[in-house]
Amino acid sequence: MEVGLTSTIPVEIILAGGHRPVDLNNILVTDPDAAQLVQQAETEGYPRNACAWVKGIYSIILRQDIRTVVVVTQGDCSQMQAMMETLAGRNIHFLPFAYPYDRDRAAMQTQMERLIELCGTDWQSAVAMQQQLRPLRAKVAQLDELTWREGTVTGYENHLYQVSCSDFEGDPHAFEARVDALLEQVEHRKAGTFRARIGVLGVPPIFTDLYQYLDELGVLVAYNEMQRQFTMAPSLDCDLLTQYLRYTYPYDIYLRMEDIQAETATRRLDGLIHYAQSFCFRQIFDHVLRRNLDCPVLTLEGDRPGPLTARDKLRLEAFAETLEARRSVYQ
Ligand code: SF4
Numbered sequence: 001m002e003v004g005l006t007s008t009i010p011v012e013i014i015l016a017g018g019h020r021p022v023d024l025n026n027i028l029v030t031d032p033d034a035a036q037l038v039q040q041a042e043t044e045g046y047p048r049n050a051c052a053w054v055k056g057i058y059s060i061i062l063r064q065d066i067r068t069v070v071v072v073t074q075g076d077c078s079q080m081q082a083m084m085e086t087l088a089g090r091n092i093h094f095l096p097f098a099y100p101y102d103r104d105r106a107a108m109q110t111q112m113e114r115l116i117e118l119c120g121t122d123w124q125s126a127v128a129m130q131q132q133l134r135p136l137r138a139k140v141a142q143l144d145e146l147t148w149r150e151g152t153v154t155g156y157e158n159h160l161y162q163v164s165c166s167d168f169e170g171d172p173h174a175f176e177a178r179v180d181a182l183l184e185q186v187e188h189r190k191a192g193t194f195r196a197r198i199g200v201l202g203v204p205p206i207f208t209d210l211y212q213y214l215d216e217l218g219v220l221v222a223y224n225e226m227q228r229q230f231t232m233a234p235s236l237d238c239d240l241l242t243q244y245l246r247y248t249y250p251y252d253i254y255l256r257m258e259d260i261q262a263e264t265a266t267r268r269l270d271g272l273i274h275y276a277q278s279f280c281f282r283q284i285f286d287h288v289l290r291r292n293l294d295c296p297v298l299t300l301e302g303d304r305p306g307p308l309t310a311r312d313k314l315r316l317e318a319f320a321e322t323l324e325a326r327r328s329v330y331q
Pocket residue numbers: 051052053054076077078079080203277279280281282
């Protein structure tokens with residue numbers, strides 16, 4: 001059975017139940033008609049000032065006739081929860097999953113056990129799936145390392161392969177073959193040189209050309225905060241429960257900040273872009289990040305799927321120049 005996901009959840013459970021996970025965010029952002037899908041939800045009554053991800057996912061569920069969807073009702077956002085309710089009466093089976101805000105182990109275990117039951121599997125099989133996925137997760141972590149250590153994997157590739165770890169494109173074996181092919185391909189690439197090294201924070205950007213444009217500017221995206229979290233690479237040696245308690249996305253901003261600060265130092269980043277999705281509550285974290293992070297931060301807001309605007313491009317260019325100039329002073 002195909003199981004739609006509105007956010008990253010313990011995918012091991014879906015796979016252990018013999019189901020095919022489909023991250024609806026990934027389908028939306030790679031769909032050539034993504035902007036139209038957002039528009040379609042508005043035509044059906046969604047407000048202009050609702051998040052475009054939510055509207056797009058609503059339309060995708062209907063268009064692809066997805067009958068079972070895991071909705072994250074805590075640790076993602078209330079807009080997604082409302083979206084689920086607007087689909088009531090359409091014969092869609094929703095499986096709610098709530099990350100406990102305080103990262104309580106027992107509460108997390110209850111949530112996972114519930115999902116296990118709904119997916120028709122058991123804890124042992126989920127743990128066995130976790131072990132089976134480890135080598136694949138480790139290979140994606142290797143791609144990430146090649147990005148920031150060697151610059152042989154591009155910022156876009158880094159984003160794409162890491163973001164895909166939420167559902168492994170529905171087929172871990174086929175995905176692993178693609179990862180292997182890229183690892184082989186990059187062996188023949190020369191180490192890159194860049195005018196600046198940056199990180200991208202926040203939910204994955206809705207822009208279709210951000211990474212390509214930064215590449216054109218000679219800026220290496222050496223850290224994709226959330227996408228790296230989706231790979232679970234920071235918890236490869238943990239048990240299944242701990243893996244999802246260490247995953248920073250659903251919890252408080254301070255847990256995220258520890259990760260950002262450590263990676264900014266390790267990856268020697270010159271600056272950070274904080275991607276803020278229009279109408280998302282996570283925008284509120286912007287000033288907390290700016291106040292607490294030790295390097296220049298550019299906040300970039302995006303609304304609908306599509307390319308960067310001329311103004312966005314100008315701001316990115318100016319940011320790249322600033323970082324380059326600071327680099328020449330501090331190095
Ligand atoms: S970007 Fe924000 S508002 Fe939109 S779906 Fe994600 S968490 Fe919710």
